[in-house]
Amino acid sequence: MLQSTEHCHIVRNSEILSGEPIIRGTRTPVRAIVEMWRIGVSPEEIPQRLPHLVLSQVFDALSYYLDHQVEINEYIEHNRIPDELIDPRVRKA
Template structure:
């Protein structure tokens, strides 16, 4: 799957999770998935606990975080 296809899995909707980036509109915030991975859970464990998710969703979350880390300036809201 291409980077563009992976990043297209990340959606934002003001009516879902207060507009936070989520996976495919499923109410799984990208930040929550990253925290699970950072806590030491394996992708397989996460997928077992959250059957709506796919491996490419986890890859998308990691790619999204990688792209965000390249941002040089944060815009105050």
């Protein structure tokens, strides 16, 4: 079931990622945008890396995050891969 939010590009769909906030018309979670931004990817660069998105969607996702930081941070932590499961060849030095 599709549920709108107060952000025009952000919705919840109980059939996609168990209702986690996503970009409307995609399966891209808000947390994916936030994680890219946190590692230093500028909002303007994100659509180059995720070409199915436009800049207004990226900014709306970041705006949603700023309004719902605790919730999105919980999704990020819940989906984090534990260090011990990451192959040593791909870990950060």
